Amino acid sequence: MKWIIPLSLLIIFELIADVFAKSWSLHQKTILAVFALTSYLIANSFWLFALKNGSGLAKGAVIFSVASGIIAVGLGVILFKESLNKFQYFGLALGIIAIVLLFWNE
Numbered sequence: 001m002k003w004i005i006p007l008s009l010l011i012i013f014e015l016i017a018d019v020f021a022k023s024w025s026l027h028q029k030t031i032l033a034v035f036a037l038t039s040y041l042i043a044n045s046f047w048l049f050a051l052k053n054g055s056g057l058a059k060g061a062v063i064f065s066v067a068s069g070i071i072a073v074g075l076g077v078i079l080f081k082e083s084l085n086k087f088q089y090f091g092l093a094l095g096i097i098a099i100v101l102l103f104w105n106e
Helices: 004-027 030-052 057-079 086-102
Strands: none
Touching (some): 004 030, 004 057, 057 086
């Protein structure tokens, strides 16, 4: 499980980049776009280390996508006052179920 730390850092930097990108879309300040792009570059560098350390493409990509999606939704709702409908909540629940199923027999 040496891949947990690089995958966690990937998720953290991806979320930082998402916040900068959303802020850029609202305020159109070039520095926000630069910070977003830099954070995306750093994030994806950690993806290389996660793969090298055994996360696997199939498992690692699902964990990254679902975890960053769930956290991004939380940030969108809390920081940017976005709203969700019942189908989006259902989608979040399915994402959580997907992660649980990935680790079911480990």
